[in-house]
Amino acid sequence: MSIIRMEGIRKIYDTGKVKVEALKGIDLDVDAGELVAIVGPSGSGKSTLMNLIGCLDTPSEGIYEIGGDNVAGVTRDQLAEIRNRRVGFVFQNFNLLPHITIVENVELPMLFGGVAVRERRDRAVELLTRVGLGERLDHKPTELSGGQMQRVAIARALAMNPDIILADEPTGNLDTSSGTDIMSIFTDLWKAGRTLVIITHDPALAKRASRIVEIRDGRITSDQRNEEAA
Numbered sequence: 001m002s003i004i005r006m007e008g009i010r011k012i013y014d015t016g017k018v019k020v021e022a023l024k025g026i027d028l029d030v031d032a033g034e035l036v037a038i039v040g041p042s043g044s045g046k047s048t049l050m051n052l053i054g055c056l057d058t059p060s061e062g063i064y065e066i067g068g069d070n071v072a073g074v075t076r077d078q079l080a081e082i083r084n085r086r087v088g089f090v091f092q093n094f095n096l097l098p099h100i101t102i103v104e105n106v107e108l109p110m111l112f113g114g115v116a117v118r119e120r121r122d123r124a125v126e127l128l129t130r131v132g133l134g135e136r137l138d139h140k141p142t143e144l145s146g147g148q149m150q151r152v153a154i155a156r157a158l159a160m161n162p163d164i165i166l167a168d169e170p171t172g173n174l175d176t177s178s179g180t181d182i183m184s185i186f187t188d189l190w191k192a193g194r195t196l197v198i199i200t201h202d203p204a205l206a207k208r209a210s211r212i213v214e215i216r217d218g219r220i221t222s223d224q225r226n227e228e229a230a
Ligand SMILES: Nc1ncnc2c1ncn2[C@@H]1O[C@H](COP(=O)(O)OP(=O)(O)O)[C@@H](O)[C@H]1O
Pocket: 013, 014, 015, 020, 021, 022, 040, 041, 042, 043, 044, 045, 046, 047, 048, 049
């Protein structure tokens, strides 16, 4: 079953003086249970593609469906609703709130999603325990290492049980060893049946994905299954 279906996707940024065509016709289907790495040089359109997949932005042209929901022509509020229900985000800079505890950080999407207070806490504790932070529930992000902060971000991404986990350079601010640990959490989630799309320019990480999509100058230039996924 397709979780993501893109056909003829173009994205043009119109900054007034100049128009930048960041995506020039992307066709991309992602099935449930895939771990897709998106690779490509800086400026090739990776983050633009991630913003579209994650319903943070809408395409200038083309068809986009996520989980069967058509994104074309929806209002800002409807887009936000689709995003909250279907996508869990992991960012390079973690994007945690520094002055609240990590449990509260993981609870936040559930607060916005209307989950009852008791269930929010139980689920946040369970997810943080699963990523190895069960002993640090009342710590604040500022008291943690980069690798630990990224674990919190992954727990938060899982909080609303999304159809897809989207990560943009999730190891970009980590040392090699923490980066490898974070990638192992992603591959474990994949083995447990999750669908993930990870943008990375690190070939060692991309090699662990089940599929590697290369993008250059706004176009997909290579799209291959990877038998060595792990
Ligand atoms: N908000 C924006 N406004 C104008 N141009 C943008 C914007 N975001 C990205 N771009 C341009 O679109 C192209 C692709 O950028 P991006 O998707 O960030 O690439 P990548 O993530 O692969 O480095 C680049 O030329 C970039 O300068």
